[in-house]
């Protein structure tokens with residue numbers, strides 16, 4: 001198995017470390033030539049969604065990535081990656097998103113919560129995180145909520161979390177994504 005990690009900006013290196021710990025091969029996507037390599041899935045990391053989106057457009061990656069996801073390629077978006085998969089950008093997941101949803105004071109926090117299909121007590125690190133206002137289609141399943149807000153969801157081969165699982169030691173979320181492939 002070989003996972004593409006979008007490496008334009010943000011917390012991509014931590015996802016790569018997580019995949020290495022799980023013994024899974026990965027490579028960085030920095031330009032179109034990288035994207036054309038064989039891959040079984042894609043991780044879109046946290047960071048700054050507006051910057052990542054602009055770079056995707058500038059580098060000619062936006063439409064090829066969007067088309068591959070529409071065609072069924074498994075994808076996991078964390079934080080800014082969640083925003084990128086929403087109708088604000090790639091528009092492959094039927095979710096409405098609130099950016100920077102926790103305000104300045106509560107911008108970053110850590111908690112534990114259960115995720116449907118993954119387990120109990122999953123550590124969750126939120127950094128200027130979004131949450132999902134609403135899932136817009138029955139194809140999109142809510143996987144977890146914190147403080148009454150949806151913070152993880154799955155729509156077939158697509159999965160998103162509003163927090164950063166790559167920043168904690170728990171490997172269960174990445175293992176779950178790999179099991180979707």
Ligand code: GLN
Pocket residue numbers: 045046047048049050078079080081083099100127128129130
């Ligand atoms: N606030 C960022 C954005 O709107 C997301 C933050 C993150 O990925 N940790 O893109």
